[in-house]
Each structure stands twice: as structure tokens, then as C-alpha cells.
Amino acid sequence: MWRGLWTLVARAARGPCRPCARQGSGAPAPGSGATIFALSSGQGRCGIAVIRTSGPASGHALRSLTAPRELPRARSASLRLLTDPRSGEPLDRALVLWFPGPHSFTGEDCAEFHVHGGPAVVSGVLQALGRVPGLRPAEAGEFTRRAFAHGKLSLTEVEGLADLIHAETEAQRRQALRQLDGELGQLCGGWAETLTKALAHVEAYIDFGEDDNLEEGILEQGVLAWGSRLGTPAFQPLEAPSLPPLFLSCTADSQVRELEVALDTHLRDARRGQRLRSGAHVVVTGPPNAGKSSLVNLLSRKPVSIVSPEPGTTRDVLETPVDLAGFPALLSDTAGLREGQGPVEQEGVRRARERLEQADLILAVLDASDLASPSSCNFLDTVVTPAVARSPNGNSQRLLLVLNKSDLLPPGGPDLSPELPPHLLLSCLTGEGLDGLLEALRKELAIVCGNPSTGPPLLTRARHQHHLQGCLDALGRYKQATDVALAAEALRVARGHLARLHGGGGTEEILDIIFRDFCVGK
Ligand SMILES: Nc1nc2c(ncn2[C@@H]2O[C@H](COP(=O)(O)OP(=O)(O)OP(=O)(O)O)[C@@H](O)[C@H]2O)c(=O)[nH]1
Ligand SMILES: [K+]
Numbered sequence: 001m002w003r004g005l006w007t008l009v010a011r012a013a014r015g016p017c018r019p020c021a022r023q024g025s026g027a028p029a030p031g032s033g034a035t036i037f038a039l040s041s042g043q044g045r046c047g048i049a050v051i052r053t054s055g056p057a058s059g060h061a062l063r064s065l066t067a068p069r070e071l072p073r074a075r076s077a078s079l080r081l082l083t084d085p086r087s088g089e090p091l092d093r094a095l096v097l098w099f100p101g102p103h104s105f106t107g108e109d110c111a112e113f114h115v116h117g118g119p120a121v122v123s124g125v126l127q128a129l130g131r132v133p134g135l136r137p138a139e140a141g142e143f144t145r146r147a148f149a150h151g152k153l154s155l156t157e158v159e160g161l162a163d164l165i166h167a168e169t170e171a172q173r174r175q176a177l178r179q180l181d182g183e184l185g186q187l188c189g190g191w192a193e194t195l196t197k198a199l200a201h202v203e204a205y206i207d208f209g210e211d212d213n214l215e216e217g218i219l220e221q222g223v224l225a226w227g228s229r230l231g232t233p234a235f236q237p238l239e240a241p242s243l244p245p246l247f248l249s250c251t252a253d254s255q256v257r258e259l260e261v262a263l264d265t266h267l268r269d270a271r272r273g274q275r276l277r278s279g280a281h282v283v284v285t286g287p288p289n290a291g292k293s294s295l296v297n298l299l300s301r302k303p304v305s306i307v308s309p310e311p312g313t314t315r316d317v318l319e320t321p322v323d324l325a326g327f328p329a330l331l332s333d334t335a336g337l338r339e340g341q342g343p344v345e346q347e348g349v350r351r352a353r354e355r356l357e358q359a360d361l362i363l364a365v366l367d368a369s370d371l372a373s374p375s376s377c378n379f380l381d382t383v384v385t386p387a388v389a390r391s392p393n394g395n396s397q398r399l400l401l402v403l404n405k406s407d408l409l410p411p412g413g414p415d416l417s418p419e420l421p422p423h424l425l426l427s428c429l430t431g432e433g434l435d436g437l438l439e440a441l442r443k444e445l446a447i448v449c450g451n452p453s454t455g456p457p458l459l460t461r462a463r464h465q466h467h468l469q470g471c472l473d474a475l476g477r478y479k480q481a482t483d484v485a486l487a488a489e490a491l492r493v494a495r496g497h498l499a500r501l502h503g504g505g506g507t508e509e510i511l512d513i514i515f516r517d518f519c520v521g522k
């Protein structure tokens with residue numbers, strides 16, 4: 001008997017993993033029967049330190065340390081005298097909080113002790129908790145892992161949380177917060193739902209052979225013409241003669257096509273989220289003595305590189321992580337580009353060129369008072385002009401041309417050739433023009449890294465890119481499939497990739513890698 005399309009939708013949705021549901025891995029967190037405790041605030045002397053517990057013995061632990069008092073009201077702070085449960089010795093007067101599960105960060109019973117941050121108080125409370133039966137110290141990331149296991153956070157949200165803890169720039173914080181809010185997960189959930197529906201249509205076709213009857217509505221919805229696409233005799237064999245000779249879901253085909261476009265668009269700027277997470281590669285280049293090292297020192301606000309009037313001072317590539325106008329960047333100082341010097345400098349020039357190829361953004365520096373020199377002209381011809389010509393739409397390497405030493409220009413203003421590409425004037429000596437340069441850098445880096453405040457959520461890890469690519473490849477196989485069973489299998493593989501991106505089945509190794517990033521107490 002025909003079960004109807006929506007039965008199939010429901011069945012397809014019941015597959016091994018449902019990325020759109022916030023289910024967690026389903027697997028219990030390691031040792032989840034135990035109650036764990038840890039210092040959750042930073043190490044060292046501080047005003048207030050937060051110690052927390054998670055697990056079934058949390059309430060008992062709270063009562064043991066605050067005896068003979070009852071548990072405080074849920075989720076509101078209460079002032080309590082903490083005492084060592086064994087000796088009765090007072091440890092601190094502290095704020096305590098009680099979060100009965102499942103309405104807690106981990107989904108389990110949790111307690112928090114906001115104690116004075118002296119090392120003796122903290123170690124006294126930790127030791128007292130260690131003596132409560134059923135409690136043990138937490139491992140790195142164990143609180144978050146339990147939150148994931150109890151479906152409180154999806155895998156992409158866990159990654160967002162890890163990134164938020166490590167965020168060093170404003171843009172990184174914004175991106176991490178969006179991921180923690182589940183935006184990437186929601187996007188994947190929507191895609192997974194589309195795949196589920198497409199799969200249901202394909203399975204409807206498979207089932208149709210078995211069920212020899214079909215709901216009228218399905219045909220009307222355009223569930224037709226599989227066969228014309230497949231064109232193989234293997235798919236001729238429908239038993240009910242009253243039905244179209246061959247059918248496959250046009251609906252599925254069009255859904256898959258739309259999904260392909262969405263995935264492709266997302267993958268095309270896949271590196272942006274990763275750049276934002278780990279820093280864009282900004283390479284400073286130019287002829288010798290243009291002031292490249294001076295600019296690196298100015299932007300990083302520390303003496304990273306040696307500056308001297310001698311051309312050829314910088315030989316090796318010197319890398320320094322900097323916050324450039326709110327964006328994370330890895331700034332590289334390089335050797336001045338010139339030919340025909342000694343072997344050491346030539347090796348430096350080779351490394352400089354190699355680094356230049358890997359740049360997300362090139363900061364090309366010229367001496368504004370020396371633009372007519374052969375080294376400046378050569379640099380303009382070989383590096384600046386080709387890069388500017390190549391990147392009108394912003395897809396390839398981007399370049400900012402900086403004319404340094406503007407303080408050496410005559411008072412009447414620079415006598416610059418009109419053929420010079422767009423540029424910024426700067427003096428590393430006086431700092432004039434720095435604000436303009438930072439603003440230009442902010443705009444460029446927003447293109448290179450993506451604006452974390454607007455647009456669709458970005459892919460922040462190579463893992464995300466891998467699964468989206470896997471999904472796209474499987475959709476390609478779906479389109480090529482000459483067999484309905486293979487087509488359905490391709491859709492299942494595609495959906496499996498989205499599920500793993502989100503944290504469904506078979507992600508134990510990934511979990512280990514991600515949770516390793518967390519500190520104890522988170
Ligand atoms: N007047 C003036 N001098 C500058 C400015 N910026 C750098 N200089 C000087 O220019 C010389 C070269 O500066 P560096 O920063 O070492 O130049 P570089 O491009 O790194 O040189 P190499 O590493 O040798 O290729 C030094 O004497 C700096 O003090 C500037 O804005 N104005
Ligand atoms: K120099």
C-alpha cells in the first residue's frame with residue numbers, strides 16, 4: 001500500500017543522524033556518571049575566582065560545603081559560609097549558585113562557588129570538593145563536552161565557544177559569537193532538511209515500484225520524468241500501467257540544484273572565515289630601504305625588525321601577529337626586492353617572493369622621494385602593476401600601495417606621475433597618514449576575511465570546508481547516477497557530510513581534537 005510522500009519525508013528524516021535537531025552526539029561524555037569540579041576562572045591571584053561542579057552529586061557537594069544549610073534557590077546568588085566538610089574549618093564567605101539540571105550549561109545539576117581569588121582559598125575549596133564522595137577533578141573541556149553530550153550545544157556551537165575563548169580581536173569575537181549563537185548550524189540544518197526532502201522524493205520513486213499505487217498529488221507536484229533523465233532500461237519497469245512510464249522527482253532535482261548553488265557560493269569564500277579565525281597573511285614588500293621594516297614596527301607597535309639606513313638590512317622573513325584595525329593578521333617583513341647582490345641577500349629575496357605568493361594582502365611600500373629610481377620602477381612594473389591589474393573584482397591577491405617617507409617630499413606636495421596606481425601617502429617617521437592607512441587596511445581585511453557582522457555565517461575551520469566539499473561532490477554523483485538506488489545513496493552521503501559538520505554520528509575523533517582546545521574548567 002502506498003504510504004504517502006510525507007511518510008517518506010518522515011522516514012528519510014529518521015536517518016542515522018539529524019543535523020537540524022540539537023541532539024548532541026548521543027554518546028555519553030567520558031565518565032559522565034561522575035560529578036566533576038574545577039576552577040573555571042583564570043589561574044593566579046584575582047578578586048573573585050569561580051569554581052564549579054557538574055553532575056549528580058553537585059547538590060550534595062553544595063550542601064556539604066555550606067552545611068547545615070539547605071540548597072539555595074535555583075539560579076540566584078546566595079551568600080554562604082563555606083567550611084571544610086571534614087574538619088569544619090571555615091574556608092571563605094562566598095556567593096554560591098545552584099543550577100538544577102537540565103536548565104544548566106551542561107544540562108546536569110551544577111553548582112558554582114564565587115570565592116575570594118587568593119590561591120589559599122581556591123586550593124582549600126578545591127581540596128574540600130575533592131573529599132566529597134563522587135566528585136573528581138574535571139578534564140580539559142569536560143564541562144563543554146557534557147553540554148554537547150546533553151544536546152545543549154551543537155558541534156559548530158562548541159567550536160564557536162572555543163573560538164570565543166581564544167578571540168583576540170574584535171572581528172574574531174564577532175565571528176565566534178555568531179557561530180556560538182548557532183548560525184552556521186542553522187544554515188547547515190536548513191540544507192540538511194532540503195536533502196531530506198529530496199531523498200524522500202527519490203525514495204518515493206523506489207517505493208513506487210514496490211507499492212504499485214501512487215498518490216495523485218505526488219504526480220501533480222511534478223514527481224515525473226526520472227526516466228527521461230536516466231534513460232536506462234533498468235528504470236522502465238513500473239508495474240502499474242496507468243502511471244507515467246518513468247518517473248523521478250523533478251522536485252528532488254531542482255532542490256539539489258539549488259543546494260549546489262548555495263554550497264558552491266559558500267565554499268567559494270571558504271577561506272575567509274578561516275583567515276578571520278587564524279589571521280590574514282599580510283606581506284610587506286618593496287625595494288630595499290623603502291621603509292618596510294619601519295612600517296612593520298609601526299603597525300605592530302614594537303621593534304620587531306631592525307631598521308637601518310643600509311639597504312638590504314632585512315634578510316629573513318620576520319612574522320608577527322598583529323591586530324590590524326580590529327582584524328587578526330600575520331604581518332611578514334621581507335627582504336627588499338633587488339637582483340645581483342650576494343648569495344645571502346639573494347636567498348632573502350627568494351624567500352620574500354615565495355612569501356609574496358602566499359599573501360592574502362600585499363602591502364607594497366615605496367620611498368615617495370625616490371619613485372624614479374630603477375628599483376622603484378622595477379618594483380612597480382613587476383609587482384604592483386600586475387597585482388592591481390589582476391584584482392579588479394577582489395578575487396585574487398589584494399594590494400595596497402603605500403608611498404612612505406612623505407616627510408621628505410617638497411612642501412608644495414608630491415610630484416607624482418599620473419600613471420601611478422591608487423596609493424596612500426605615509427610617513428613612518430612622523431606617523432602622518434597612519435590613520436588613513438589603518439582605515440584602508442580595515443576595508444581590505446573586511447574583504448579578505450569577510451565581515452563577521454553581516455552576510456551568511458562563514459566557515460571557520462578546514463573541517464567545515466571538507467564536509468561541504470564532500471556534500472557537493474556527493475550531489476555531483478547524484479546528478480550522474482544512472483540508477484535510482486545510487487542516486488539515493490549519493491543523497492544519503494551528502495546528508496551524512498552535513499550531519500558530521502554539525503556534530504552528528506561518528507565524530508568522536510573530531511570531538512577529541514576540538515575539546516583539546518579548551519582549558520580545564522570550561
Ligand atoms: N625620513 C624618513 N625616513 C624613513 C621613513 N621610514 C623609514 N625611514 C628610514 O629609511 C631607512 C630604511 O628604513 P627600513 O625600515 O630599514 O627600510 P627597509 O625597507 O626595511 O629596508 P631593507 O630591509 O634594507 O630592505 C632607515 O634609515 C629609516 O629610518 C620615513 O617615513 N621618513
Ligand atoms: K634598511
Ligand SMILES: [Mg+2]
Binds near residue numbers: 307314
Ligand atoms: Mg627591512
